[in-house]
Amino acid sequence: MHGYWACRRRTWIAVIDFQHRQGSHCESTAAASLLAHHGWPLSEAMCFGLASGLSFSYLPFVKIYGMPLVAYRALPGRIIARLRRRLKLPLRMQQFTDSAAGQVRLDALLAQGQPVGLQACIYWLPYIPENLRFHFNAHNLIIYGQQGDSYAVSDSVLEGTHRIARDDLQRARFVRGKLAPKGRLFYFSEDVAAQDIRGQIGPAIRQVAREMLQPALPWIGVKGIRFLGKQLGQLDAGIPTRETTRLLLHIVRMQEVIGTGGAGFRFLYAAFLQESAQFLQSEPLAHKAIELTAIGDAWRQFAVELARMAKGRAPLSPRLLQAAADGLAARETEFFRSLSALRTQLPGG
């Protein structure tokens, strides 16, 4: 409370000296830039990898905008939560039932000089380019300053920083619906010293390999990729209907448009493997990064095919799409098997 009243007494609040970073994925970059602010500069790829962010899920019964859920990564919120647990970070998270309380808490933290991470609905953020504004409730951003009714925002999707009005921010933080943010905020309660992460890389890889190969549910991991292929194989050949076009482009959107760093996070994860290989001086691990890059390129080719068929530049061939998905599933199966075997030779693995 002290900080809040301090901020009410003074009419201005200094903007915190905060280094904005742009990244490909909002959640891992938000974690990385807060962590850097508190004394431990880790790359986005390292945060993503240590949080075991890579995954695949195809859940046809969960609909977003009438389209099945296709995700190439762990559930929203998991990345920060897993990173906190793995690195034992002093990261505090809070949600609010009352929107006024959520605002008071944010102001109080800012008054203490804390940059604060927030979960918000991307549609209601006016500074986001119009074409990227859809109702996705689990976008992450960082507020690092306040001046009256205006907040300074560092949003990792964008090249520079922006300002947002209090009412707009409140609306984005307290929307209702699936993955509702409930004003969720996160911040570091103290500064962190850089740790030795060599022992954490093995277990983080293990978690991803296990999720991809032996998922708890059949719609996740390589089985999920096969399942997606099977459903694509059941489409009607020929000229796609408007609904089919939308489905095909929806998959491309989930893979390439929504901040995945390309190929549905495969390149981001390959960057993590490469950085890890340098930490551990492991030649075989460095080789794995290159292998995953080739798989990522195949995912990109898959996106090209989907878009061509959706746009009518190539005849819609369900058989080809299914074969492509099966091929990707087979390659990822082999990749994660060998990665998992390699992991046992790493420290902590």
Added chain:
Amino acid sequence: MRTTDLETHDSTLLSGQRRVVYALDDAGQYQGVHSAGWEPEEQAGLDEVDWFDHLRTECRARIAQGLDSPLRYHMYRLRLDESLLAEAVGLWSWRVKRHLGPKGFAALSPALRERYARVLGMSAQDLDRCD
């Protein structure tokens, strides 16, 4: 992907912004690099925008014929669908579905109109207008 594979056309989707993707540079090292967009990415992103524009235009025509309600128009204008709108206002979808028809919309109570207006970020009077 290699940094040399990046396309350099200006993206309509990103309105001139550039985003970060990961690619291998000439030395075989991963770098986060700026991308101005990529054709499939561009097509997929803009298709979703077009989808809502199309729904909106279609809806406006139906309103003119008295077949649809302005509430539905505003729903599409804000890129919402029935289930998202229902979750956002906190009503059962079957009720929302009814309110989206011209009859159900006309019968809305002032309190419910207020609730819809708040969720849609507009005033209750403006609910009847669609432009």
